[in-house]
Amino acid sequence: MRNVIVIFTKEMKSYFASPIAYLLLTIFAVIFGFFFYSATRFFVLQGMQMQMMGRGMPMDVNEYVIRPLLTNASVIGLFLIPMITMRLYAEEQRSGTIELLMTSPVRDLEIVLGKWLAALVLYAAILGISGINMGLLFAFGRPDWKPILVGYLGLMLQGGCLLAIGIFISTMTRNQIVAGGATFAVCLMLWVLDWVSAYDQSAWAKVISYLSVVTHFEPFAKGVIDSKDVIFYLSMIFFGLFLTSRSVESLRWRS
């Protein structure tokens, strides 16, 4: 555990010593800010129209603003995650510092966990920016906070799963661009896999669309914690980290 913290601290420092963390935080703040602005403007406009038409139907902030925003946040995450993970192992391999890590009295798995946790905390910090926007909703309205919390839990689980896959891909190359590009491709595929369910109802299609990360996120966005989704994400995280540690071990045999 101590070694995990040592690696975690080092990775955190290195994210914030380089422009990466600031760049990602900025990207997210700008894009999410735009989504937030559009969603609230549209919500306000709709509300006014409803009133003019004399239908005083109660409008739900959670339903019309927060839920689409959380889904959007997870899409932005999809673009940011490759940038978080691509350097984790590729850079160590290129600069030769992997020799320091692998000749230190630390288990491979401890290094993997430390790096993954650092990536996860950076991802959480990025999502944390959206807390400002959510805070504004609380200042001017009365949204229900429980579904929001569940939504963020879903975002973290989904992020953790994609981050684990990203780290795994980063162990397989010395080139950061290759790692980033491949991670993005894999994340995108996992994203759109559920499209098959639109035209195909066979058992295969069900299996494939079940693998899609987005089908498991939708319940969280609605504020529903379904154990099957939690288990899906946790097992994907476990699987990704397991593959990573095996891949790190194989570095010794391959190089």
Place this chain on the structure above:
Amino acid sequence: MIKVEGLTKRYARTLAVDDISFEVEKGQIVGFLGPNGAGKTTTMRVLTCFLPPTAGSAQIAGFDVLEQPLEVKKRIGYLPETPPLYPDMEVGEYLSFVGRLKGLSSADVPKRVNEVCDRCAISDVRMKLIGKLSKGYRQRVGLAQAILHNPDVLVLDEPTSGLDPKQIIETRELIRSLAGDHTIILSTHILSEVEHSCERVIIINQGKLVAQDTVTNLTNRLRGSEQVALEILCVNGALNHAEVRQRLEQVVGVSHVVLKDTKDNRCSFEVESLQGRSIRAELARAVVGAGWDLNELRPVGLSLEDIFLQLTAAEKGEPVEKKEEVKA
């Protein structure tokens, strides 16, 4: 302290290390000598648990590199060929990180970092970013990193490569000062490096162990005879090189003379002595006595290439001394 038996390492198609066995006693400095691509780095990587051996075993302080890698890693400090540095960290920050990574307690880390900074003369750059350091400083930070947790065994892969002459001397002194407490293996392809800092030499070539001996034994064996380059000038009249050659061969202690070059009234020779004889004074006297001018007289050292040629020739069954026997 270090025990290597039948170590073999095969990459996909190439055999990098072929059945190497050696032992190193506690407190010794051993030089690992060989041309580039001989298998030095591979052997060191096996010793440091970075690579697993294909066959054979390696033990550090009684722990096998495959069976108990964590125990081995605790006892080893390793400086790879390119120092494993993070360019976006400060020197002090980097060393604290390595200290914790190597398992030092939080209380010990600052103390040890101070000590190694003093020892490696990098205290003045502690607050600087590693990426901004010169090559010499980086090498020293790499060395500091290796000795940080006070390991029993130090494995240094070409510790002086890329340093300027002054830094080379300082690094050698540092390494020598570390002997005694630490067992040190250092690799190099520079012969003088080994002569200056090592007690024993292990020579490998193309993955095979060619020789292992103490430095004095090895140099005696290989440099028992003295080689002298000689240039002779005759101011009045042409020089008959056959005559000069005859004259040189008559000097006591000369084993054979090779004519290198003739130009107008000057000619150069390479003269080799018998085992253990010094002939420079005698040669000078003979040349001047014959009325010629001595333009140049300089001892020729055996280069690493010569040693390798000799050793690999010896491997094929030709004795090292053959050259002397035939020509004498």
